[in-house]
Amino acid sequence: MMLLTIFSGLIVFLMAFGLYQRSRPILAIKPLTELLFSTSWHPLRGEFGFFPFIMGTLWVTGVALAIAVPLCLLTAIYLSQYAHRRVREWTNPLIDLLAGIPSVVYGMWGILIIVPLIKNHIAPFFGIFSTGYSVIAGSIVLAIMIFPIIIHVAVEVFRSVPYEVSEASLALGATKWQTVKHVVIRKAMPGVIAAIVLGLSRAFGETMAVLMVAGNVAKVPSSVFDPAYPLPALIANNYGEMLSVPLYDSALLLASLVLLLVVLFFNIISRVILIRVERSIQ
Amino acid sequence: MSRRNIEENVFKGLMVVSTLIILSTLVLILATVTVKGLPALNLAMITQTPKGGYYLGKEGGVLNAIVGSLYLAGGATLLAISISLVVVLYLNVYAKKDSHLAAFTRFSFDVLWGIPSIVYGAFGFTIMIFFGLRTSLLAGIIAVSLLILPIMSRAMDEVIRMVPEELFDASYALGATRLETAFKVIARQALPGILTAVLVAFGRGIGDAASVIFTAGFTDSIPYSLFRPAATLPLAIFFQLGTPIPEVQDRAYASALILTVIILIISVVSRILTKKFTKHIVK
Amino acid sequence: MEFKTHISVQNLDVFYGTERALKDITVDIPDKKITVIIGPSGCGKTTLLKSFNRLVDSMDEVKVSGKVFLDGENIFDPKVEITHIRKKMGLLSQKPFPLPMSIYDNVAYGPRIHGIRDKKELGRIVEHYLKQSSLWDEVKDRLHAPASRLSLGQQQRLCLARGLAVEPEIILGDEPTSALDPKSSQRIEQRFLELKREYTIVIVTHILRQAMRLADYVVFLYLGELIEHGPAEDILVDPKEEMTKEYIKGIIS
Numbered sequence: 001m002m003l004l005t006i007f008s009g010l011i012v013f014l015m016a017f018g019l020y021q022r023s024r025p026i027l028a029i030k031p032l033t034e035l036l037f038s039t040s041w042h043p044l045r046g047e048f049g050f051f052p053f054i055m056g057t058l059w060v061t062g063v064a065l066a067i068a069v070p071l072c073l074l075t076a077i078y079l080s081q082y083a084h085r086r087v088r089e090w091t092n093p094l095i096d097l098l099a100g101i102p103s104v105v106y107g108m109w110g111i112l113i114i115v116p117l118i119k120n121h122i123a124p125f126f127g128i129f130s131t132g133y134s135v136i137a138g139s140i141v142l143a144i145m146i147f148p149i150i151i152h153v154a155v156e157v158f159r160s161v162p163y164e165v166s167e168a169s170l171a172l173g174a175t176k177w178q179t180v181k182h183v184v185i186r187k188a189m190p191g192v193i194a195a196i197v198l199g200l201s202r203a204f205g206e207t208m209a210v211l212m213v214a215g216n217v218a219k220v221p222s223s224v225f226d227p228a229y230p231l232p233a234l235i236a237n238n239y240g241e242m243l244s245v246p247l248y249d250s251a252l253l254l255a256s257l258v259l260l261l262v263v264l265f266f267n268i269i270s271r272v273i274l275i276r277v278e279r280s281i282q
Numbered sequence: 283m284s285r286r287n288i289e290e291n292v293f294k295g296l297m298v299v300s301t302l303i304i305l306s307t308l309v310l311i312l313a314t315v316t317v318k319g320l321p322a323l324n325l326a327m328i329t330q331t332p333k334g335g336y337y338l339g340k341e342g343g344v345l346n347a348i349v350g351s352l353y354l355a356g357g358a359t360l361l362a363i364s365i366s367l368v369v370v371l372y373l374n375v376y377a378k379k380d381s382h383l384a385a386f387t388r389f390s391f392d393v394l395w396g397i398p399s400i401v402y403g404a405f406g407f408t409i410m411i412f413f414g415l416r417t418s419l420l421a422g423i424i425a426v427s428l429l430i431l432p433i434m435s436r437a438m439d440e441v442i443r444m445v446p447e448e449l450f451d452a453s454y455a456l457g458a459t460r461l462e463t464a465f466k467v468i469a470r471q472a473l474p475g476i477l478t479a480v481l482v483a484f485g486r487g488i489g490d491a492a493s494v495i496f497t498a499g500f501t502d503s504i505p506y507s508l509f510r511p512a513a514t515l516p517l518a519i520f521f522q523l524g525t526p527i528p529e530v531q532d533r534a535y536a537s538a539l540i541l542t543v544i545i546l547i548i549s550v551v552s553r554i555l556t557k558k559f560t561k562h563i564v565k
Numbered sequence: 566m567e568f569k570t571h572i573s574v575q576n577l578d579v580f581y582g583t584e585r586a587l588k589d590i591t592v593d594i595p596d597k598k599i600t601v602i603i604g605p606s607g608c609g610k611t612t613l614l615k616s617f618n619r620l621v622d623s624m625d626e627v628k629v630s631g632k633v634f635l636d637g638e639n640i641f642d643p644k645v646e647i648t649h650i651r652k653k654m655g656l657l658s659q660k661p662f663p664l665p666m667s668i669y670d671n672v673a674y675g676p677r678i679h680g681i682r683d684k685k686e687l688g689r690i691v692e693h694y695l696k697q698s699s700l701w702d703e704v705k706d707r708l709h710a711p712a713s714r715l716s717l718g719q720q721q722r723l724c725l726a727r728g729l730a731v732e733p734e735i736i737l738g739d740e741p742t743s744a745l746d747p748k749s750s751q752r753i754e755q756r757f758l759e760l761k762r763e764y765t766i767v768i769v770t771h772i773l774r775q776a777m778r779l780a781d782y783v784v785f786l787y788l789g790e791l792i793e794h795g796p797a798e799d800i801l802v803d804p805k806e807e808m809t810k811e812y813i814k815g816i817i818s
Contacts, residue, residue, distance in 0.1 A: 001368050001371070001372040001376065002372060002376070002383075004365060004372070005368075005369045005372045005377075006383070006387075008365060008369050008387065008391075008431065009386055009387040009390045011390070011394060011428065011431070012390055012393060012394055012397075015397075015401065015402075015405045018405055018409065019401075019404060019405060019408060021408070022408045070300070071300045071303060071304060072300075072304075074293075074296055074297045074300035075301045075304055077297055078297035078298065078300070079301070082294065083301075084625055085625045085626070091301065091305065094305055094308055095304070095308075097308060097546070097549055098304075098308045100485055100486075100489070100545050100548075100549050101542065101545065102488075102489025102490065102491070102516055102541055102542075103490075103491065103492070103516075104489075104491050104516040104538070105311070105519070105542055106311070107520070107523075108315075108519060108523060108535070108538050109310075109311045109315065111523065112314055112318060113310070113314055144307045147307070151304070164658055164660070165662045165664065165665070167658065167662075168656070168658065168662045168663075168664060168724065168727075169664060169674070170620060170651060171618055171620060171654070171656035171728070171737075172727065172728065172731050173648045173649065173652030173675065173678065173679060173731055174648070174674075174675075174678045175286050175290045175678075176290060176294075177286075177290040177294065178286060178289075178678050182664070182666075182674070182678075183664050186665045186666065187665045201396050202396065202398075204398070205397065205399075205401065207399065207400040207491075208491045208492050208516070208520065212523070232400045232492070235400050235404060236492055236495050239407075252404070253404055253407070253408065256401050256405070259398060259400070259401055260397060260401045263396060263397055263401070264393060264397070267392075267393045267396040268393055271392050271393060275389075286678070
């Protein structure tokens, strides 16, 4: 039993090690900096520059966060501070449901609703031509996908602020919003950051939905209406060819390793913050 | 009205609007899936395998993917249960409270929970190569079971941690060994909660595409062996959407509706179980 | 002794869900005196106190009926601006809860939200009220340190200064010394005795000795009912009701 427990605790290391083993062939002939910062992606010529994909991921993730964070924080504040218990009982299962929808379904929805919306309305409104398959399409879909995790953690964090502290502010004649703005948010700050980072790392690794709407052109995007080709999409899209081109599989598994390490880093940070928050309450 | 009251109302308005936006995305998604999927749905979709290949065939159904998904998620769930149960019972019965091993294991599950499914897929692929496996149901099961292991374990852990200490003591006092205590008393007391954890994990497993794209492959026939490739619903949706043929795309919408309904059923059942569980828990 | 009324409670009922926490309370709280609410725990003392500044009805599932008049105005009237009611009262809770900011900002918080922006003015207010709660000398060199670094006793005096800084008419204390050591408690009590010249003070306590040291007027609650109220020397020395007698005897002996 103990061995199995230790084993399951070590899965993360096992994954990192397994992926590293497989990416060694490419690391043996190319310096890591070239792989990460070169924009030249020509697998048939043996050139594997990840830069466009890394930038694609950053664009899509960044814009998704810009959309999701304000909406989620306002919602979390509403649900934790203002809403009646009955409202919470209604909204919680709905938000859980949002978390349960498979990412291909999100992707399909993006193709059916968001992509045409951008192509026919939003991009023309700014006088830009876009196929709709773009950074912004990926970001909108991603933002919706990370709503549940950010809201869930943020609500927990806001609710963990002792009511007496809010009460102290209210008793001085502050309005509810003044109390939230000056006291609750300040007190909950570390936890709020953790919630955002968890959302960020979820967005970072999301694959299928983004793959379906972001356009997948291996070029660094220069506007939100440009297509992007995020790292996870690259990995998933080329599973078929990767064994027929030399080093291709190694490059893709290296990409997975990079993804794993980045997400691991974000996750560890936010979990450590959350554990601290939990302790400070007890 | 004073400035701060205006501010109060403006922000309260923004909060309500945000909440409504977020809830309306759910409604919009469900509505889209239903409106698009329902006209394309017919009995053949769920009783037949595709005719003429999944990419071009306009006839037949996605039975191969439905059965494949159920096999795959079912197999992965069974594998994950057998590991989770042992680990979680160990954490709660044998390991000392707040021991380093327990804390480390919980932490690593929390971290694993956030790792993208494509990485599980890639890792599953490396295991496949290591053991000389081809894309197969078995490889898919391994990748998905790793994906759902942390979800299931943490959910079970939370449930079992709520079992009151007295129950452990009462069982020991009757002369039961630790193992008996673990399996009989604790597992039974926490059963509904454990079932919920299993269902949630199953739902996650059946809906995930990125982890099986490398590992389980795709086929038009119903899998009959662990070592043959297996089709899955999410990938069926993905591939059918990728064709230029409208009739095939319609089939993707129908498949998405089927998948969403499965997920909805799982979520409703687990919610009912949770309600039941919280009613029976000894506090 | 003649009393001028400051807060007048009339037929106040408070329900938590279906549980009736206060039953038809009618009592007048005298102006510029210390009123002490006594009774065993869970009898509704805190509920009554928090009805005065309407913190009680900010929770889910709470229903209030009846009237509380403050300066002739019913505070449960829907037209009443709730923040104005609360501004008139400073609250000291059981444990000190400093706001998550510096010592200076804690005291300046109230005046700021009520619209005072002028730095000099704020500085003057902070100094004045820190002095009034006899904390100034201990903190004047570290006004911008986080308030959470102060000792519990200091934090409670900071909370007092914070409450006074909004210039209330009334100070509400919910067992304000229960988390403090005897020395700190004594300092807080000393403050109350000095402050009652300018403020109406209402304190909830379950320590009868504290009631005897401080009270001018006593309200005795038992299981949500008002059993007896009157001047301290009547209630504490020679209560009329059997229940009050038993409570006072039980605690003292």
